């Protein structure tokens with residue numbers, strides 16, 4: 001079975017679970033609107049380089065489309081479409097009033113100067129602005145984009161439309177961003193793990209093998225910090241693109257964060273044994289958390305050998321569909337991306353609401369609401385998975401599909 005066929009198969013399993021009609025399956029699987037743009041950028045040496053950008057709105061039945069923008073050499077139409085689709089299920093599962101979208105520019109931002117990055121962002125914003133708006137489509141940060149990039153998008157959009165902070169989320173706090181947004185995805189992953197740990201008897205504190213995290217960017221580094229400081233978990237290994245570090249007694253996370261804050265690579269830190277990105281997958285642990293890029297747990301590379309009790313998908317689409325089936329056969333639970341990493345979009349919703357109301361929440365309020373929202377979603381997935389005897393992924397899909405289908409029907413489809 002091809003990868004594409006298995007994706008369809010996953011969707012069909014969930015659609016069968018909720019007895020979805022054939023025409024509604026067609027509506028829910030296909031994108032609402034796709035925009036592809038050329039992005040010419042004046043480089044510092046005077047040349048013009050032309051990049052390709054995408055903004056894909058998968059579904060907006062439940063509210064304005066919502067989803068991040070990534071800058072990556074491998075960002076292409078299929079990747080952006082897949083990520084936009086996940087956003088539809090994620091916002092539906094969290095029961096927040098958004099649809100799903102994603103954007104991307106095929107570029108290696110590490111090769112650009114800061115000014116080139118700003119010019120790229122402004123040009124890309126000009127070209128997709130026609131489909132953006134606080135009630136239409138609201139971008140946010142994703143891989144290789146951050147609060148500064150969101151500030152440029154806000155400025156570019158507002159220069160034509162008037163001051164519009166609600167057109168992007170994940171902004172700097174001083175420009176209307178929400179307290180707690182930056183750490184929200186990692187915090188949400190931790191809340192889901194705490195619930196799972198209690199329900200399934202896999203302790204976070206004092207477990208056999210601890211936690212392994214691939215990726216030490218926004219998601220991975222905040223997650224490591226919070227697991228260490230708030231959940232009392234033992235984080236035994238982390239990695240970044242240059243490689244990783246491992247200490248079976250647990251890493252000194254504050255010291256590692258201080259090392260990275262000085263601009264030094266993770267594997268050069270002396271508080272653990274250096275491991276390659278391939279070796280990371282062989283470390284025995286209770287919780288394995290891919291928090292870098294998609295497609296990293298595969299049939300060929302590691303699905304048959306990884307040695308953990310639970311895979312928690314911090315990244316989007318880290319497990320290929322074939323690997324997913326292997327993990328299921330091996331009895332390794334997978335907490336799917338659109339549940340595990342939904343904390344970011346949930347706090348983005350709070351940011352958008354704060355912008356529209358021009359009223360600021362405290363950090364405590366943000367965390368309290370996030371915990372309540374993501375725990376409710378987790379509980380509904382756990383209960384449906386138990387009732388129907390299906391995986392967390394199928395149950396989560398089932399709930400999300402049902403909500404989007406209900407909205408489509410109420411709108412007359």
Ligand code: NAD
Pocket residue numbers: 141142143144145185214215216217218219220239240241242243277291292293294314315316341342344345
């Ligand atoms: P980021 O750019 O801040 O960090 C990415 C991290 O992955 C970096 O530490 C990088 O060194 C590492 N990395 C890259 N390639 C690697 C490799 N081959 N091996 C090991 N490490 C590697 O990105 P982020 O915002 O943390 O996003 C990570 C993932 O989480 C993505 O899949 C993203 O779509 C998803 N996600 C992010 C958010 C968010 O709020 N930032 C929300 C939901 C989902």
